[in-house]
Amino acid sequence: MKEKRFHIRARISSNTELRPDIFLMKVVAPEVASASVPGQFCMVRSSLVDTYDPLLARPLSIHRVDVDTGELEFLYRVVGKGTRALSRQVPGEEITILGPLGTGFHLKPGVIPILVGGGLGVAPLLFLAQGLKGQRGVVIIGAITKSQLLRLEPFRETGLEILVATEDGSFGNKGLVTEVLDRLLSRLDDDAKRDIEVFSCGPYPMLRAVYHLCQEYDVGCQVSMETHMACGSGLCLGCAIEAKGGYLHVCKDGPCFRAEELIWD
Ligand SMILES: Cc1cc2nc3c(=O)[nH]c(=O)nc-3n(C[C@H](O)[C@H](O)[C@H](O)COP(=O)(O)OP(=O)(O)OC[C@H]3O[C@@H](n4cnc5c(N)ncnc54)[C@H](O)[C@@H]3O)c2cc1C
Ligand code: FES
Known part of the structure; x- marks a missing residue:
């Protein structure tokens, strides 16, 4: 098409x-x-x-x-x-x-999504949450402190379960979004885990930690990646990132990727 x-x-x-x-x-x-x-x-x-x-x-x-x-x-x-x-x-x-x-997130029917956004990483996740209104799913939002949390209300309006993490403990769980994700995944049995897919956007170290957790618990993981971009259309080749099969271009092959396709340093 x-x-x-x-x-x-x-x-x-x-x-x-x-x-x-x-x-x-x-x-x-x-x-x-x-x-x-x-x-x-x-x-x-x-x-x-x-x-x-x-x-x-x-x-x-x-x-x-x-x-x-x-x-x-x-x-x-x-x-x-x-x-x-x-x-x-x-x-x-x-x-x-x-x-x-670009290529957006792949949402398979029947999947129970867990959206994980750190800081401005919530930017692409609200559109995803919007389409999940009334369905089962969890959103984990994190920031350094309460005043830096973004778009809590619009996420709440989707009816998804919202979990918040602040590094200083000023709101929600004290700590990182990955600690909240870890606790959530650790409570699931193998049957439940089969239906889970994590969708994440945020700083690179956070995405890497999310990917490793998903590997540990054997759940699917998709990430939205950022690079510098000049054309946004696959012409300048300036947005290449390393993947297992060679280089991929964030503007065309991504910005959303299955995390296991990529090479994480
Ligand atoms: C697919 C994609 C989606 C994005 N979505 C959003 C979004 O929803 N909201 C948002 O605020 N930003 C988003 N960004 C990042 C945004 O594109 C950059 O912040 C923006 O291009 C900066 O432009 P500028 O002219 O203001 O700053 P510039 O003058 O170009 O740069 C200012 C500083 O920011 C750094 N910088 C610029 N772009 C990036 C980048 N991609 N990654 C890391 N550092 C960078 C530069 O190295 C420089 O130090 C996205 C990036 C990508 C690739
Ligand atoms: S930004 Fe030009 S190829 Fe991706």
Whole structure:
């Protein structure tokens, strides 16, 4: 089947600073919203950057979609020129979007999902959780401290079981998301484990720890990976990562991978 992707200008309906330097942007992009699956991303470019600087389109995960209003959400942290320009845009202005791009999560029927997000790693997981509304499943969200937890309410609205971990113990379980995952998996018998699949996004050390836990308990694991990206479309080969069968490209083969396909250092 031919992939549907669009290169469009999308009107911003809101761009809200949720925490210092963390923004939630909603844009109207009905064609992208309808064609997207959880785990995919868009190359997003602010209209406030120099038109002749092609490198300033930046990959952002699709955080949530609303096919009724045609809205698409991005949750992003301001780290440099591209994201700073996005943060300065106001409702009514436009941004350029190329997407949806990449390979999303594979959700097999009958699977009981455990979503594990650390920090801004919740960005692609809310779209996945949105599609699981009313089903069995668990979301584990972690942050260093309570004030850095992101998007707890929208996750709660999905009806999935929510477990929270903060490193300083200011909210939920004290410790890392991986400790919560460890406790959860250790309580399951072999029958229950057969149906479990873990879906995770977050910093590399966290993903590596999630992968090792899933290996230990023999449960499926998919991860959303990040690299620097220039084209987002498989042309520049700049987003290669090492996998067991050679190199894979995060923008095309991923960003979502079965964790056992990859080489973890
Ligand atoms: C598939 C994918 C999905 C992503 N989804 C999101 C998302 O939903 N929300 C979000 O906030 N960010 C996300 N990112 C990361 C985001 O793309 C970068 O933060 C952004 O490109 C930075 O652009 P900039 O121009 O603001 O900063 P730059 O000026 O390009 O960089 C500023 C600093 O950040 C570092 N940096 C830039 N990109 C990355 C990266 N990918 N990994 C590690 N360090 C980086 C640079 O080395 C530099 O030190 C995603 C990345 C990928 C590959
Ligand atoms: S970003 Fe260019 S090939 Fe992946």
